Amino acid sequence: MSLEFKPGSAVDPKRAVRFGAWRVAEYRFYAMSKWMTSVIVFGFGNPILYLISVGLGVGALVDANTGGGGILGVPYIQFVAPALLASAAIQGVMDEVTFPTMDGFVWDKVFFAINATSVSATQIANGVMIVALGRGLFTTVLYLGVLLAFGAVPLTSVLPLLFTSMLAGWGWASVMLAITARLERDDGYFAIIGRFVIAPMFLFSGTFYPLEQMPLFLQPLGWISPLWHSVQLGRHLSYGMELADGMLLVHLAYLAIMGMVGMRFVYPKFKERLSR
Amino acid sequence: MSKSVEREAVIRARSLTKKYKDFVAVDGIDFDVYRGESFGLLGPNGAGKSTTMKMITSVSQRTSGELTILGKEPNNQGPEIRAHLGVVPQKDMLDRELKVWENLVTYGRYFGLPRKWLKTKVEELLEFAQLTEKRNEKADDLSGGMQRRLAIARGLINEPEILLLDEPTTGLDPQARHILWDRLFRLKEQGVTLVLTTHYMDEAEQLCDRIIVMDKGKIMAEGSPAELIRKYSSKEVVELRFGTDKNEGVAKQLEGKSERIELLPDRILLYTDKGEALLTSILDSGLHPVTSLVRRSSLEDVFLRLTGRTLVD
């Protein structure tokens, strides 16, 4: 078969500039589909292991000690369920906005190749975000199914929990994307963020015990953490944990603002890096 | 070959063979490398050059045949043999976590050389490789040419008698190549035996006293670059391009115009001793090539003659 070439007639320029973000997302979802087993196993296996070991194993110790009264009136596994769900969402988005995003800028530099077509820097940033949220949503939905099977969340609170978890996921993803966009090389930054930010956030956001139980001077750690805000919302929606007046709004607003502010820092940096 | 009798062979291979399962990488080759010469293994990718090098380094065991390096047997005297060798691998393989000078010191330590002795040696080598100013940078941050020079300096840390270089200038820009060639010449002047593989003909012509041309694990020819060109090619070559569809038809018309004619997918090569005259006669006969070129014959032509293939395909 010989190559037929009619230079300049294949692409409709008007079409080419529309929906760029979705085309970026399409290609990245496709690329991800090749690692589907790892995406499922790591996005999903991780929180399940915690659910079994902490929810059931440690939970048995807690419930034995509290004489069946549980914490805040519910068994321990129900107490930790919303927290594990929100952290699954955060972990899901995190996996996409760290190494794969750095790959696009630093290693295989595929963002530059995409930017050389009609797709703009902003569209690339949005495309990455769509994929991150898609990945987060995927693991969160799967995980919700498991929590239901364990009886760790009531059926009625599934949708509200999905919303609050994804809101935290979005808030954190946009902040993390703004950070990744600023890293010129790896130098182990993600390992550092993982151990000095993500791990403490996971352990000290009222995840495994009420935040109020920590010494007062440590509690601000929880206040700034998107996970805590999502956990508070989740506990309220899942088994009616009482929130102080107006706190519902504060938690929601905190996560939403985090997401919006993060994106404000994402777009200009994507533009700057891709136009070097 | 009479002069070879009085010279000492530092590497000697007879019927040297290496098989990986069913694949024969090196197929019964014979050669000698003499002390102080610069010896080249020339051939395309997959010809068996790197495998031969690995057997000389004694990190790869031969399947059959004989091989001695400085009279030693690589199968059980590996570490001893390597103490005499300097190895500059393809792609450098520098220790990217370490600084430039640390790369040299640690490599010297692998040979068990004392730190105090290494201290002065490292300075000498840094200067030789023109890297003194870069001594505290990470190896990762050097340019391609500098990384290659560092790899050579590293290979020299144990004052080797034989320096093995696998594709020493692949991937370097022309300027970096010339700097490197200059350094290698200096080493040869110091009496170091150089053994190098290359698929660049100009490199072999520039650097090597003697080469073997390899293809598919076998030796196709042996001699100095000038000898080989004289034996397997003509003095000059006329290269003609008529356009992708037309070359073949025109080639038929040109038959008989020169001693030998080669039709390649993109061009026609005519071998002759008088290039300009041949080109003029072709133009006069009413043929109009899109491009035409008269050049001197090179090892590339030798290879084409020997194998019917171009080197880079």
Added chain:
Amino acid sequence: MITQALITQAVAIAEKRAKRPGASVYSGRAITMIERSLYAAKSSNWLIIISGFVEPVLYLMAFGFGIGQLIGDIQDGSGNPVSYAAYIAPALLATSAMNGALYDATWNVFFKMHFSKVYQVMLSSSLGPMDVALGEISWALIRGATYSVGFMAIAWPLGLVTSAWGLLAIPAATLIAFGFASIGMAITSYMKNFQQMNWVNFFLLPMFLFSGTFFPVSVYPEWIQVIVKALPLCQGVDLVRSLMLGIIDISVLGHIAYFVVMIVLGLSFTTVRLKALFMR
């Protein structure tokens, strides 16, 4: 400038060793590999090295003191009540030794094998594969042992070591690190890509969570207990816990034997593999 001595030092050194048995795989210079690692560590990111020490402390705080308030005291192996923090501290010590050792022996080794190719270069000097294996594993165990000493420096003042035997927890942690380093490097030498390496990690998390770290293995059905107790981390946790809580019996020797076997197997597999990979 480049002077050619008649017989150079490197040659003399190599010839001196040539007659010893095993000279083609071991030159007795594994120590130079540790020197190399020291250079590399010096200019690497210190925060990462410190983070390996911080992580178990965070878990100790969150689980020991956080969840510990919800749990109160629990029974140790011999039926005495201990605080939850004192119960999990030995497990975290063993885990930090394991993690410290594995980080160098798995990911770093994988990177060197497949990307920076430094082993090929080392083996083109007069080092043998056994030097490389021993050198890398020793470095990994040094790192693991360092983390366990750091953790001990936190746990002891907090009153989490209830017996003088507890001092032996540090050599025990070193043994654990040695075991994991050798087996880790041996396994890594079989891994071909990042996906496979991730599976190694995937196996580590459940081992961390279910090896009697946060709750006693007695909660499992009998047959699961048998499997869990065969896991190396569970052996390590039991060993350190016995020492830190002063429950000394014959099983301690069993745990030690377990790790000795692990070390011997790991070292020999690694040497054979390095030879097969880079000296074909």
